[in-house]
Amino acid sequence: MTKRKPAKSGGSTSMASEREPLPSIEAIRAAAFQQFAERGYPVVTVRDIMKACGLTQGALYNHFKSKDELLHDIITSTQAELERQCLQAVSEAGADPSAQLAAFVRTYVMRHCRLRVEALVANREIGWLDQERVSDIRRSRRAIRDILVGILTSGIEKGVFDPPKIDGKRDLKAMAMALLDQCTHISMWYIPGRQLDEAQMATLYAEMALRSVGATEK
Amino acid sequence: MTKRKPAKSGGSTSMASEREPLPSIEAIRAAAFQQFAERGYPVVTVRDIMKACGLTQGALYNHFKSKDELLHDIITSTQAELERQCLQAVSEAGADPSAQLAAFVRTYVMRHCRLRVEALVANREIGWLDQERVSDIRRSRRAIRDILVGILTSGIEKGVFDPPKIDGKRDLKAMAMALLDQCTHISMWYIPGRQLDEAQMATLYAEMALRSVGATEK
DNA sequence: GACCAATGTGAACGGTCGTTCAGGGGCGGC
DNA sequence: GCCGCCCCTGAACGACCGTTCACATTGGTC
Numbered sequence: 001m002t003k004r005k006p007a008k009s010g011g012s013t014s015m016a017s018e019r020e021p022l023p024s025i026e027a028i029r030a031a032a033f034q035q036f037a038e039r040g041y042p043v044v045t046v047r048d049i050m051k052a053c054g055l056t057q058g059a060l061y062n063h064f065k066s067k068d069e070l071l072h073d074i075i076t077s078t079q080a081e082l083e084r085q086c087l088q089a090v091s092e093a094g095a096d097p098s099a100q101l102a103a104f105v106r107t108y109v110m111r112h113c114r115l116r117v118e119a120l121v122a123n124r125e126i127g128w129l130d131q132e133r134v135s136d137i138r139r140s141r142r143a144i145r146d147i148l149v150g151i152l153t154s155g156i157e158k159g160v161f162d163p164p165k166i167d168g169k170r171d172l173k174a175m176a177m178a179l180l181d182q183c184t185h186i187s188m189w190y191i192p193g194r195q196l197d198e199a200q201m202a203t204l205y206a207e208m209a210l211r212s213v214g215a216t217e218k
Numbered sequence: 219m220t221k222r223k224p225a226k227s228g229g230s231t232s233m234a235s236e237r238e239p240l241p242s243i244e245a246i247r248a249a250a251f252q253q254f255a256e257r258g259y260p261v262v263t264v265r266d267i268m269k270a271c272g273l274t275q276g277a278l279y280n281h282f283k284s285k286d287e288l289l290h291d292i293i294t295s296t297q298a299e300l301e302r303q304c305l306q307a308v309s310e311a312g313a314d315p316s317a318q319l320a321a322f323v324r325t326y327v328m329r330h331c332r333l334r335v336e337a338l339v340a341n342r343e344i345g346w347l348d349q350e351r352v353s354d355i356r357r358s359r360r361a362i363r364d365i366l367v368g369i370l371t372s373g374i375e376k377g378v379f380d381p382p383k384i385d386g387k388r389d390l391k392a393m394a395m396a397l398l399d400q401c402t403h404i405s406m407w408y409i410p411g412r413q414l415d416e417a418q419m420a421t422l423y424a425e426m427a428l429r430s431v432g433a434t435e436k
Numbered sequence: 437g438a439c440c441a442a443t444g445t446g447a448a449c450g451g452t453c454g455t456t457c458a459g460g461g462g463c464g465g466c
Numbered sequence: 467g468c469c470g471c472c473c474c475t476g477a478a479c480g481a482c483c484g485t486t487c488a489c490a491t492t493g494g495t496c
Binding site: 040047065103124125127128134164166167171173174175176177179181182184186189195200201203204205207208210212214 | 258261307344345367378382384385389392393395396397399402403404406407410413416418420421422423425426429430432
């Protein structure tokens, strides 16, 4: 993610995904993800993205109204998919808060290990969107945090969680943010094939989360 | 941190820090921190920074060789101070790994609550520096991670920590990264005056860290 | 008062950016 | 064969960027 020129791919035409010609709009999305993740939205030019998928600048505007809209499009779709997966994981985990928390964390971590590029862009480049465009993404983030807060609350009510009390009170939002921060930023340093694989990472993080909230041993 | 124009300060001359005229170079540093944190390095122009401290573009180059060097300067100094504080906190905590871990986390969290702006810039804007400039900052980050790994290792040896085992093995680097991610990104959402104050945040995070690593109750 | 070094000004330079647009090729439907 | 539509090209436009530079202005030293 330096300011310098994009690393030119060895080949002659486009970059990756040579197997099938991929409709232009999908090729643009994929190239944009890659470029934004590697070098950051503001320094990636429209020319860079389009060259990376074998087209020229002007063609972008047959598919997106602007560079801003392109970023918004790819972040929004990623974020929506994340929210959906989290909800599904929790709902499939039954009524036990410990199982729900573990399922949530496992899903969240696996996704952030597997789709590092998408996660990186969705989390890091949000700030470049203007205020109107960013509001529904923030809503989705709050929703995800509140899933977690809900699990914690029900766990406390049922007596299976015992999170730290600070001066006699708890701050479940702060705890939820702490757990999310931990899981989210895996995408900034995790490299597949070193040490733990995705499933093991998920297990580790789920275990840490359960310990943090003071889940009673089974 | 939108792409749009910088929020103009209400006043007529400069922005904040009107109390003392502050030497130019310090005023530039302060303005750069603020601007970079609010809007991000690539979209903040030299003209923005200098206007924010009541000077014009050209004057920057009497103090820094380039915009890049300015960023490098402020990140490096912040990072060095962070490393120093962490080392000091641990060394003052005595030989007990639990006390060391708690002291480390408390110091780290307090700093990231108090100096949100500096932490934000140091953590988020690193990627804009070219490869040569960034290497010593990465070294410092690794050093901080390794302080944590060292505490974990000695805690396990002394039998006071029992971190999760995954398939019979432990990954202390991953655990250290998880703890650091959690603490680092407080600076992205913490707002003073809401809910917990800095000291309470430090207590909460220290408690979570101790639980995560399976520290034995005293 | 003459000199000097440090510091600030603002026009100017060369470059790059996002976006627009006139033009062209390919292709299904008639 | 011709039309209309979609998609693409690449030159062009206006704006803005980091940096430089000739030129003030200041304040201290002899």
